[in-house]
Amino acid sequence: AQSVTQLGSHVSVSEGALVLLRCNYSSSVPPYLFWYVQYPNQGLQLLLKYTTGATLVKGINGFEAEFKKSETSFHLTKPSAHMSDAAEYFCAVRGTSGTYKYIFGTGTRLKVLA
Amino acid sequence: DSGVTQTPKHLITATGQRVTLRCSPRSGDLSVYWYQQSLDQGLQFLIQYYNGEERAKGNILERFSAQQFPDLHSELNLSSLELGDSALYFCASSSGQGGAQAFFGQGTRLTVV
Numbered sequence: 001a002q003s004v005t006q007l008g009s010h011v012s013v014s015e016g017a018l019v020l021l022r023c024n025y026s027s028s029v030p031p032y033l034f035w036y037v038q039y040p041n042q043g044l045q046l047l048l049k050y051t052t053g054a055t056l057v058k059g060i061n062g063f064e065a066e067f068k069k070s071e072t073s074f075h076l077t078k079p080s081a082h083m084s085d086a087a088e089y090f091c092a093v094r095g096t097s098g099t100y101k102y103i104f105g106t107g108t109r110l111k112v113l114a
Numbered sequence: 115d116s117g118v119t120q121t122p123k124h125l126i127t128a129t130g131q132r133v134t135l136r137c138s139p140r141s142g143d144l145s146v147y148w149y150q151q152s153l154d155q156g157l158q159f160l161i162q163y164y165n166g167e168e169r170a171k172g173n174i175l176e177r178f179s180a181q182q183f184p185d186l187h188s189e190l191n192l193s194s195l196e197l198g199d200s201a202l203y204f205c206a207s208s209s210g211q212g213g214a215q216a217f218f219g220q221g222t223r224l225t226v227v
Contacts, residue, residue: 032212032214034215034216036218042220043116043118043204043218043219043220043221044157044204044206044218045116045218046215046217049214049215051214090157092216094212094216095212099169099170100145100162100169100170100210100211100212100213101147101159101162101169101170101172101212102147102159102206102212102216103159104149104156104157104159105156106156106157107156107157
């Protein structure tokens with residue numbers, strides 16, 4: 001069965017500092033991996049995704065993530081945090097055969113300090 | 115705007131009642147997913163439909179049921195409601211059986227009093 005683990009339910013960074021949100025996955029088949037962001041009282045918006053090909057994926061708002069098969073990780077980074085990055089971030093996995101449901105991690109709430 | 119429409123946005127109802135949440139997927143998307151988001155359980159996958167057929171089932175209670183209609187819109191029916199059913203219910207859609215990504219609606223906030 002596929003699963004996603006996000007380390008750290010709350011992360012605080014200073015404005016301008018590096019953002020690092022951690023995600024590890026478990027999947028018996030090569031997965032598709034996603035990061036979504038949720039702002040208060042809104043739905044989930046896709047930040048970036050890995051399907052196949054290049055393992056370093058760039059997304060919107062300056063975020064990127066690297067798929068590391070050997071570490072079963074897909075950590076999200078941004079070189080310099082902005083106040084507008086404060087939100088909840090979800091890592092998700094989707095299988096590529098059999099069931100195609102999207103399984104989400106428990107989320108990481110990012111706080112950006114002025 | 116993701117193109118996924120959920121109605122109503124807010125719903126307040128009493129325990130023991132039944133409600134129906136509606137989802138219209140993005141134009142052309144054949145898969146619809148339902149998720150429940152609560153503070154203590156995070157984003158839980160409930161059920162997926164593909165082109166009218168149930169495709170995958172998650173942690174969906176027996177009091178809950180869903181269907182996808184020929185026009186591809188979907189409804190989630192919640193019955194015998196309990197206080198613990200209060201949550202944000204999201205619908206998402208994707209092309210194909212999984213698609214390259216899931217597009218989420220704005221959610222329906224259900225409050226059971």
